[in-house]
Amino acid sequence: MNTATVKIDAKRLADIVSMLLINPQRVGELDTQHQHADFMRAIGEVVANHCGGEVNTDADAPALLVAENDSLPDDGGIWTFEKRLANTTTGQHQDDGILVEVIAHDGVRLEVTARVTRDGVVKTVAYTQRDIVAVDHRYTWNLDVSGVDAVLCALAAIYRRAVDTSSWTQMVGMSFTVA
Numbered sequence: 365m366n367t368a369t370v371k372i373d374a375k376r377l378a379d380i381v382s383m384l385l386i387n388p389q390r391v392g393e394l395d396t397q398h399q400h401a402d403f404m405r406a407i408g409e410v411v412a413n414h415c416g417g418e419v420n421t422d423a424d425a426p427a428l429l430v431a432e433n434d435s436l437p438d439d440g441g442i443w444t445f446e447k448r449l450a451n452t453t454t455g456q457h458q459d460d461g462i463l464v465e466v467i468a469h470d471g472v473r474l475e476v477t478a479r480v481t482r483d484g485v486v487k488t489v490a491y492t493q494r495d496i497v498a499v500d501h502r503y504t505w506n507l508d509v510s511g512v513d514a515v516l517c518a519l520a521a522i523y524r525r526a527v528d529t530s531s532w533t534q535m536v537g538m539s540f541t542v543a
Contacts, residue, residue, distance in 0.1 A: 375504070381407060382525075397426070404428060415442045464518035465539040469532050476535060480515050491516060493532060496523050514542045 372380070384403060388394035394403055401421055408419040408428045416436035420429045430443045467488070468477040474493045479486060499520040502509050509517055518540040526534040 379524075401426065411442060417441065417443055462514050462518065462542040463539060464515055464522070464542070466519070466522055466535045466537065469536055471532070476519060476532065478515065478519060482515075489515065491519055496520055500524055518542050 383391050384393055385407065388400060388403075394400045404426065405419060405421050405428065408430070411417075412419045412430070416433065417430040418433045418436075420431065421427075422429050436443075463481040465479045465481075466476055467479050469475070470477070470490075475490045476493065476496060477488060477490045479488055495516060496519045499509065499512055499516045500523055501507075502512065503520060503524070519535075521540050522535050522538045523532075525538060526532070
C-alpha cells in the first residue's frame with residue numbers, strides 16, 4: 365500500500381463524491397445498493413449538518429428525503445438552490461443571463477446541440493465534444509477561462525455533471541444558467 369499523502373482540493377473532492385454517487389462501479393467502490401445508500405445518506409447528513417434540514421432515505425428509490433427542521437432556511441436553502449436559480453432565469457429576469465439547455469447529442473458527429481437563450485433571443489447551436497472537453501480541462505487545471513464563450517463554459521459545467529455516467533447522452537435535458 366502506498367502511504368504517500370495526497371492533496372485533494374475542493375473541486376477534486378466534489379468529483380470523487382460525484383463519481384461515488386453517480387457511478388461507483390466505474391471506480392470499483394460501493395459494491396452493493398446498501399453501501400451506496402449508506403454513502404448517499406452520509407453525504408446528505410454532512411450537507412444537512414452544515415446547511416439545515418433532516419435527511420432520511422427513500423425506501424422505494426435511490427434518493428434522499430429532506431424534511432424541514434429549525435436550521436433549514438425558509439427558502440429551502442441549498443436543497444432547493446437549483447430550483448430557485450432556474451426561477452430567477454425565467455420570465456422578466458431572463459435577460460440578466462444566459463440559459464443553456466442541451467437538447468440533443470449526435471454520437472456520429474460527436475456534437476452536442478444546445479438551445480441558448482441570451483438577452484431574450486433563442487438560438488440552437490451545435491458544439492463539438494472536443495471543444496467542450498477542452499474548456500472542462502481548463503477548469504480542471506485552474507486555467508484562465510475569461511476569454512472562453514460563456515455557452516461553452518456552461519456546457520462544460522453540464523458535461524462535468526454528466527461525465528461520471530460515462531455517457532454524453534446523459535447531458536440531454538440538462539441546463540445551466542450563466543449569470
